[in-house]
Amino acid sequence: MSGLETIMIGAYFVANSFRFARPDFFNTVASHIGDPPFATIAIILGTITVIVAVYNIRPLISWCFVVLTFVWIVYALAFLIQNIELLGHPFARFDCWLMFAVAGRLIFDAWAGDTE
Numbered sequence: 001m002s003g004l005e006t007i008m009i010g011a012y013f014v015a016n017s018f019r020f021a022r023p024d025f026f027n028t029v030a031s032h033i034g035d036p037p038f039a040t041i042a043i044i045l046g047t048i049t050v051i052v053a054v055y056n057i058r059p060l061i062s063w064c065f066v067v068l069t070f071v072w073i074v075y076a077l078a079f080l081i082q083n084i085e086l087l088g089h090p091f092a093r094f095d096c097w098l099m100f101a102v103a104g105r106l107i108f109d110a111w112a113g114d115t116e
Helices: 002-015 036-054 058-087 094-112
Strands: none
Touching: 002 036, 002 058, 002 094, 036 058, 058 094
């Protein structure tokens, strides 16, 4: 499921290129995170995660949790920076909360471990 979510966020940013405004703070990361190259990387990582889950490749499952958590935290921080810079409030919009919730769920899933 997490792989599909990552594919969808990547597809969203490919379809809506250059969604982020250009904030002053951390301009190189926060303003370019919505550009197509970064979105394509998210799609590739999501696809690899789906393949690992479908074929149950045990050694890679924990790595997928780490990589996807990193991707979602980077996107969440980019949304947070944009909210602070442009709207003046860290959680001014729902999208920032959503990104942190997905990252938190991934951390919880990794912590809970395998049920088998």
